[in-house]
Amino acid sequence: RPLRVGVVGVGVMGADHAERLANRTANATLVALADPDLARVQELAASYSDVTAYADPIELIWDERVDAVLIASPGFVHTEQLLACISAGKYTLCEKPLTMDAASSRQVVEAERATGQPLIQVGFMRRFDPEYVAIKQLLDSGELGRLLLLHNVHRNKDVPDTFRSEMIVRDSLVHEVDVCRWLFGEEIDEITVYSPAPTSRAAEGVLDPQVAVFRMAGGGMATTEVFVKSGIGYEVRCEASAELGNATVGLGHGVFVRSNNRWGGDVPDDFRVRFGTAYDHEVQAWVDATRRGEITGPTTWDGLAATVVCEAGLESLRSGAPVKVVLNVC
Ligand code: ISE
Structure with a gap:
């Protein structure tokens, strides 16, 4: 069955990725959106069919209907959201930057390593x-x-x-x-x-x-x-x-x-x-790899190094x- 994806953050990039997942990505379907701006997220969710709107991204991450998460929220909330994705065992595509500083990026790399399995791809779309x-x-x-x-x-x-x-x-x-x-x-x-x-x-x-x-x-x-x-x-x-x-x-x-x-x-x-084509290829490659249980794009190590x-x-x-x-x- 298609990969059921939830998108966190519905600003410029989040809305763009939501549209890509809903309409142009093979073997993927958009099932949830989250953003603290509830009115905006509800409006966007209503423009698709059967998409749940959340104000709290952590709730979306733990939703059992969500197989994988695309994080397009501002960098300063990435650490908490990435750690939640790792705890929930969800494959994640995280827009750059991985986090705001080296200490929190290391925390993410270490939490991911402790699971014994790469889960996160970083959005370096070039x-x-x-x-x-x-x-x-x-x-x-x-x-x-x-x-x-x-x-x-x-x-x-x-x-x-x-x-x-x-x-x-x-x-x-x-x-x-x-x-x-x-x-x-x-x-x-x-x-x-x-x-x-x-x-x-x-x-x-x-x-x-x-x-x-x-x-x-x-x-x-x-x-x-x-x-x-x-x-x-x-x-x-x-x-x-x-x-x-x-x-x-x-x-x-x-x-x-x-x-x-x-x-x-x-x-x-x-x-x-x-970079429209790059984003299409990036998200498609992430969906394809996730369905095989792999991460093939830029890793948390690349995010940490950056x-x-x-x-x-x-x-x-x-x-x-x-x-x-x-x-x-x-
Ligand atoms: C934006 O966040 C991006 O990632 C764009 O690729 C970059 O060109 C722009 O400067 C950033 O604000």
Whole structure:
């Protein structure tokens, strides 16, 4: 029978995933939604058939009708919800960040390990984007020789003024933390986060844009521009410089028009458009693996590693100095 999924959090991403599970994911069905905003969750549940609305996510997690849980709530409530999923023995797809700091991420990794079975996949969806999958395969094939440098660009069109400097690290840069670990196949050894003069559109006290520099364990480096009030649209690119050549992803989205000595195209409005296919593949892969009793996507270890790097990044953002990343194996 199809995997019966409950979604926790019905903000932008939760609502998007609910629709995906209800209408576009094979072998899965949406059975419950939870959010402290009861009016909103009831309204969304009523737009599907036979979906239970909960105000309390923990109740959804323990509902026997729910086989597996997709967590799309804000990061600061993830620890409690993930620990409940582990206690209830429910397979979980958790949106990033895994948790807010290294100590709580370790707690989750250890609780999951104590069950003797991986249960949680972390929502680093770039690993499921066809363009990122292609660059990963190209780099792994060895055709371009050893990977030396990655240059990432991560721009949002706009964010609410409540999106503070720390969130630029924890919620946005965290994706490139994972991309760099994944493409290099190594941990990040040191992080520096620079903050150039902010855009005049930045909210009072917010450092936007930011430039992060990672030193990889094998000696390679990565740079990332994160600019969340870029005003452009949603632009995410990755350029890899390797010994025998260079590869870039993230340029070819939409239709590029050339005419009258000019070229141009569309820039998508947000991540739901740019990474729509990646989210579809991510959720489908999670459902398929869960039905086999496996976790095949980014693990809690990947989530923990990213949290540790971001924590060091926040320290660097405050001091302006490079910060060593200490990822003790637990
Ligand atoms: C958001 O939470 C995401 O995960 C998006 O992918 C990212 O681009 C954005 O900056 C975050 O706010």
